Amino acid sequence: MHHRRLALIDMGTNTFHLLIVELPQGDELPVPTVLLRTKVGVKLGEGGISAGRIAPEAYARALHTLAAFQEEIELHQVTEVRATATSAVRVAQNGPELVQEIFEQTGIRVEVIPGDREAELIARGIRQAVPLGPEPHLLMDIGGGSVEFILASGTTIFWKQSFEIGAQRLLDKFFIQDPLPAAAVQAEQAYLAEVLAPLTAAVRQHRPVGLVGASGTFDTLCDLQAARAGYPELVGKAAPATDIALDSFRRSYELLLRLDHAGRLALPGMTPLRADMIVVACVLIDFVLTTYQLPHIIASAYALKEGLLAEMLGQ
Numbered sequence: 001m002h003h004r005r006l007a008l009i010d011m012g013t014n015t016f017h018l019l020i021v022e023l024p025q026g027d028e029l030p031v032p033t034v035l036l037r038t039k040v041g042v043k044l045g046e047g048g049i050s051a052g053r054i055a056p057e058a059y060a061r062a063l064h065t066l067a068a069f070q071e072e073i074e075l076h077q078v079t080e081v082r083a084t085a086t087s088a089v090r091v092a093q094n095g096p097e098l099v100q101e102i103f104e105q106t107g108i109r110v111e112v113i114p115g116d117r118e119a120e121l122i123a124r125g126i127r128q129a130v131p132l133g134p135e136p137h138l139l140m141d142i143g144g145g146s147v148e149f150i151l152a153s154g155t156t157i158f159w160k161q162s163f164e165i166g167a168q169r170l171l172d173k174f175f176i177q178d179p180l181p182a183a184a185v186q187a188e189q190a191y192l193a194e195v196l197a198p199l200t201a202a203v204r205q206h207r208p209v210g211l212v213g214a215s216g217t218f219d220t221l222c223d224l225q226a227a228r229a230g231y232p233e234l235v236g237k238a239a240p241a242t243d244i245a246l247d248s249f250r251r252s253y254e255l256l257l258r259l260d261h262a263g264r265l266a267l268p269g270m271t272p273l274r275a276d277m278i279v280v281a282c283v284l285i286d287f288v289l290t291t292y293q294l295p296h297i298i299a300s301a302y303a304l305k306e307g308l309l310a311e312m313l314g315q
Contacts, residue, residue: 007073008305009083013045013144013168015216018069019305020076035076040065041273044088045144045168054092062098070106082308083110086118087145087166115162119148122214123157125307129240129300130212138208141303142217142281144168149199151206159202165195170280178260180279188283203292211294216274217281218299223269224252235269244297253282
């Protein structure tokens with residue numbers, strides 16, 4: 001029995017993801033079996049994203065990670081590989097060079113996708129995890145380089161835009177002191193109010209009923225919530241969709257603003273990669289919740305690569 005095995009790679013600005021699935025043959029609606037799901041904190045945007053270049057150390061980490069992914073791909077006898085790169089590679093002068101070198105060293109062809117396409121795939125991925133129903137929701141994926149906002153229901157995308165205001169960029173711009181001073185929080189909020197004007201107009205028009213968040217910051221908020229509620233076994237094992245109550249978000253946010261790096265690192269459920277970025281990312285989440293008066297957050301464990309998979313399977 002010959003199986004179709006797909007590998008999906010999402011090269012984000014902070015994190016590289018690898019998903020390997022097997023598709024049963026002959027099924028009308030193939031339900032993929034996950035063989036491997038792994039992620040590596042590559043921090044591709046560190047030390048360079050705001051200057052428009054991938055720094056040498058980050059460049060080396062990217063090549064090293066893709067070589068490791070290629071080993072897994074060979075080990076799992078994958079028949080088809082799809083790799084996408086987003087914000088960091090999209091805007092870096094040396095992005096094309098990295099894509100070329102990855103191909104030469106691993107044979108993996110990386111597709112650099114525009115923000116619009118990224119938003120579309122993210123919406124498709126989120127829909128696999130969260131039943132949106134007929135009402136418009138605000139979907140938000142906080143990356144290291146870009147943040148995608150999509151206004152969508154279960155069937156329709158009403159509006160979408162990618163903004164180059166990812167957590168690594170916000171960190172470079174506003175995280176001048178630790179803990180983050182009130183003035184820096186206000187400066188970030190003022191900046192967001194300006195940059196997100198197109199989103200504000202779209203929200204006014206489509207009136208979303210809730211916020212659905214994807215990617216690292218939301219995963220970590222789920223982990224902080226689970227640890228605080230006394231479910232350490234759920235940390236790092238989020239369900240496809242998890243509710244984050246507003247007061248739970250506020251508690252995490254308040255702690256993250258008050259503690260310094262060491263204090264944040266010590267929080268049960270915190271990931272080292274995220275200990276600084278989560279602060280500026282939570283200012284963004286708080287801005288969105290408050291400005292658009294959204295009553296709660298649903299965190300989606302699925303995003304871009306699951307969207308790509310759904311698209312490949314014609315779902």
